[in-house]
Amino acid sequence: MTLVKIDEVTKVYEGKVTHRALNQLSFEVEKGEFLAVMGPSGSGKTTLLNLISTIDSLTSGDILIDGTNPHLLDPNDLALFRRRKLGFVFQDFNLLQMLTVEENLVLPLTLDYVPTHEMASRVLDMAKRLNLTSILHKRPNEISGGEAQRTAIGRALIHKPALILADEPTGNLDSKASRDVLELLSAISVEEKATIIMVTHDPIAASYCDRVLFIKDGEFFNEIYRDDRRQTFYQKILNVLSLLGGNVNDLSATRLP
Template sequence: MEPLLRVENIRKTYGKSNAAYTALENISFDIQKGEFVGIMGPSGAGKSTLLNLLATIDSPTEGKIYMNNTSIHDMKEDALADFRRENLGFIFQDYNLLDSLTVKENILLPLAIAKTPAKQINNLVTQIASVFGIGDLLGKYPYQLSGGQKQRTAAARALVTEPMMILADEPTGALDSKSATDLLVSLSNLNENNNSTILMVTHDAYAASFCRRIIFIKDGTLSTEIYRGDKTRKAFFQEILEVLATIGGEVDDVI
């Protein structure tokens, strides 16, 4: 099966000559449609740099990134902007909700930009709000929401367009444990029930234990990867902790 995402020999260098710094070196991996993959590693390992490359926010110095066999960084800027809007969904630690819009209006914003018919918009918003358990909050404004409710609204907005891939950057970083669990359960259910493809960068072993595969990065290179397989989430959590302890950094706060 052809992978949804193919990363080939990525290298990313900042600066020039003696001041050059290589953030990523010889990074290669594939992600199949329907996978839930976590990216972890010590501080400065290159996780955020990698996510920026996959999000098309930055470009690699060398190597190629393919999505559905399309080399995304060979596109012209207008085509790349269209590709990003139509195929990628983003969930960040900061909610980035518009305070002047209701929950429903925040969620439907990307659909309105894409000129989706009104009836279809209502159906899609209702469906995604149900998935994240915020159907009764659609008429409220962000200032009336808890942190967890804001993050689930932001996640619903990212997913309402049914993107080809969801990129999540520390999505539970600002949440309490219950709100974090609610979000992770929702993402896990989407992955299992809708075959949604999710790539999540996280420092939190608990959050990572909801993934099905973890790719570990150290010093800008791939260190190792582990699969959950038939393990319980608790057993996978312990395995993640063991790997983090091996590759360095504080186990309870590996960024």
């Protein structure tokens, strides 16, 4: 089943100099798929996430998420749509510093007036799932980067969104914490049929996904599917990246897998 349909999406930034950041980009994402989006700096990856999450408006084309075009919703319905259907995971975690891990986890449910007993049981389940039970009462400045990102993933998942959007989720983590986060995202997509679109510069991170979509100058460049060992998939990703070119700094996050 197709969960996300990107149909001939174009984004032109108007200004002193107009810039075509995305040009008639089309692709689909299946329910339960873990998709990486890669491309050189400036190729339009963040623009694409901003359009899918409706932070920014389209110039032309259509975006359908779970059968709805969020760009056509009125502001109230759009706020509900974003709160209920989407989950966000960012590079810098975006946790609220004055709240505990538990309060950060529960935040999307509080905003949605979920009954207290249900909140409590969902938080406990999520904490167990993400190995956060022992730090529920700590604040973000008292936990590690890996724990902070697992908390952010828990917060993104707790309201069971149709789609999770992740922007460089391992960008601030060391290799062990990155591996934990990527294994977690991969397990969530398999076990809970969560659909994940992850923008990354890191070929190791991308090798945990089911598919990598490459864009260049705002257009589709290539896509490859994982059908064998992660190590082999990683090599294939490196091969496409070398064809893509771009700035060597784009691969600065590269580590040995």
